Amino acid sequence: xxxxxxxxxxxxxxxxxxxxxxxxxxxxxxxxxxxxxxxxxxxxxxxxxxxxxxxxxxxxxxxxxxxxxxxxxxxxxxxxxxxxxxxxxxxxxxxxxxxxxxxxxxxxxxxxxxxxxxxxxxxxxxxxxxxxxxxxxxxxxxxxxxxxxxxxxxxxxxxxxxxxxxxxxxxxxxxxxxxxxxxxxxxxxxxxxxxxxxxxxxxxxxxxxxxxxxxxxxxxxxxxxxxxxxxxxxxxxxxxxxxxxxxxxxxxxxxxxxxxxxxxxxxxxxxxxxxxxxxxxxxxx
Numbered sequence: 356x357x358x359x360x361x362x363x364x365x366x367x368x369x370x371x372x373x374x375x376x377x378x379x380x381x382x383x384x385x386x387x388x389x390x391x392x393x394x395x396x397x398x399x400x401x402x403x404x405x406x407x408x409x410x411x412x413x414x415x416x417x418x419x420x421x422x423x424x425x426x427x428x429x430x431x432x433x434x435x436x437x438x439x440x441x442x443x444x445x446x447x448x449x450x451x452x453x454x455x456x457x458x459x460x461x462x463x464x465x466x467x468x469x470x471x472x473x474x475x476x477x478x479x480x481x482x483x484x485x486x487x488x489x490x491x492x493x494x495x496x497x498x499x500x501x502x503x504x505x506x507x508x509x510x511x512x513x514x515x516x517x518x519x520x521x522x523x524x525x526x527x528x529x530x531x532x533x534x535x536x537x538x539x540x541x542x543x544x545x546x547x548x549x550x551x552x553x554x555x556x557x558x559x560x561x562x563x564x565x566x567x568x569x570x571x572x573x574x575x576x577x578x579x580x581x582x583x584x585x586x587x588x589x590x591x592x593x594x595x596x597x598x599x600x601x602x603x604x605x606x607x608x609x610x611x612x613x614x615x616x617x618x619x620x621x622x623x624x625x626x627x628x629x630x631x632x633x634x635x636x637x638x639x640x
Contacts, residue, residue: 358425359553360387360410365419368404379405382419387555389520392547393567394585395557398599401574407523409503411557419539424520428564430451440469443519447526449510453498456616458489458509461498465517483516484509486546488538504535508542522546523555528563540567561602571602609639 367380397403408414428434455461456635463561466476489507527537571588573580
């Protein structure tokens with residue numbers, strides 16, 4: 356499997372040569388494979404948001420390198436432009452960036468900047484709208500007539516319409532109610548199933564990440580704490596809690612059961628997986 360994103364000894368320092376100097380990323384070396392869904396978690400200040408801003412060139416490394424699709428780009432303006440079309444970044448609360456008269460115009464903004472013809476722009480807008488669950492009637496509305504969850508999905512569709520090879524979402528469900536959160540993550544899963552592109556999701560919620568990620572990158576104090584398969588990351592629940600991260604509730608339940616002598620495994624991280632383990636345990640006894 357080929358890597359779509361690779362960093363080598365990536366370091367980023369805020370406020371270099373000032374009294375406010377802070378190392379935000381410290382010697383980060385990772386590889387993300389084409390087609391994966393990656394969860395990126397860490398407490399506030401862990402470096403996760405700084406890291407993703409290097410993936411489309413919004414930040415330039417203090418030292419080290421970033422490669423997208425095998426190519427470096429930090430000193431090449433033409434490649435940087437290509438990378439920004441190849442890596443789509445959706446910031447937290449993207450609905451605050453909606454500004455056009457209609458939802459259609461907002462979603463078409465990115466494809467227009469790519470210099471595409473009207474027919475291709477229309478195809479991309481309608482395809483992205485379908486992926487996020489917006490119908491033709493909603494496309495003709497002002498974005499400010501939509502509900503909060505619909506605005507969020509419209510803003511995400513604007514990045515999807517650029518058809519990036521990598522879609523990065525920073526706290527995509529932040530501020531939404533449980534139903535809205537579920538819709539956003541169902542939408543992300545549907546997008547990935549349809550496009551088979553690489554998706555990176557930054558979140559402070561282990562519960563959300565556990566349900567969708569193939570692998571999880573845990574950042575702590577600007578460094579990689581661990582980067583592994585989702586099930587293997589949650590085997591380290593006590594270590595995760597030791598750096599201030601809250602593991603999924605179901606993982607904590609199974610940890611307590613194990614302490615009391617009922618060992619159903621140390622890698623349970625979703626309710627669906629828990630149900631399977633309990634059934635297996637009952638069948639074996």
